[in-house]
Amino acid sequence: MTSFEEIATLVKSRSGLTLGPDKTYLLETRLEAIARRLGVAGYEALAPLLRHDRLLQAEVVEALTTNETLFFRDTRPFDHVRTVGVPRLLAGRPGNAPLRVWSAAASTGQEAYSLAMLFSEMGAALCGRAVQILGTDIARIPLARAREGLYSQFEVQRGLPARMLVKYFRKEDESWRLIKPIRDMVEFREWNLLSDAGSLGRFDIIFCRNVLIYFDPPTKSRVLEMLTARLVPGGLLFLGAAESVTGLTSSLRPVGGEHFVFEVPRVAATVG
Structure with a gap:
């Protein structure tokens, strides 16, 4: 399983969000700050750290979910x-x-x-x-x-x-x-x-x-x-x-x- 697939599987199991192969850019942009804070090079190096760290898993899932909203939307x-x-x-x-x-x-x-x-x-x-x-x-x-x-x-x-x-x-x-x-x-x-x-x-x-x-x-x-x-x-x-x-x-x-x-x-x- 690739790093992308590993993270996508985690996110789907925790939130239901489906990340297709075309969403690589989403992982690159939204997980950049987390990877930088942990001193690793991008989401590929972040994936192994997620396997046994539930707090980090929650942080990654939160980073990848969309929070766009506004008052009286539609x-x-x-x-x-x-x-x-x-x-x-x-x-x-x-x-x-x-x-x-x-x-x-x-x-x-x-x-x-x-x-x-x-x-x-x-x-x-x-x-x-x-x-x-x-x-x-x-x-x-x-x-x-x-x-x-x-x-x-x-x-x-x-x-x-x-x-x-x-x-x-x-x-x-x-x-x-x-x-x-x-x-x-x-x-x-x-x-x-x-x-x-x-x-x-x-x-x-x-x-x-x-x-x-x-x-x-x-x-x-x-x-x-x-x-x-x-x-x-x-x-x-x-x-x-x-x-x-x-x-x-x-x-x-x-x-x-x-x-x-x-x-x-x-x-x-x-x-x-």
């Missing part, structure tokens, strides 16, 4: 939550039950906090229900940043309406920090999508966008079945614009003809 899913999703979910839930929302692959937190701001904006439309948002990711460093809720000028300019910047952020030196009520709406936790998610409970809404595109078909099916099992009957799963469930699972159906949101048919969701 506004259509957020509009759907506000205008269609929440009214449907509220109509079918007991009066005092909180809405539970999962932002999977949350990275540095912009998606989870976008949802928190969205629900804050909805106000009376929530009929007094509490909203609990969980943000998870396999990468520890981005999650640490997410918990801080502190973003650069560049980051708040990407997708965040100016009105929301003024309303929900406070300036700190050259950065912007989300106000505490919004930060308190979100819990961030390190989590691997390949793990058993039973302990997380059930959710009304799951955002898992632009993640499946990095997996091979068997891993996509595995993750989709896991996500489906975590949805309440009638719950909603939001995927990325380029992602689909076709040929991967029969447990989900599109909502209202949209290609990015799916639901668990109420009669089919029986997983506890």
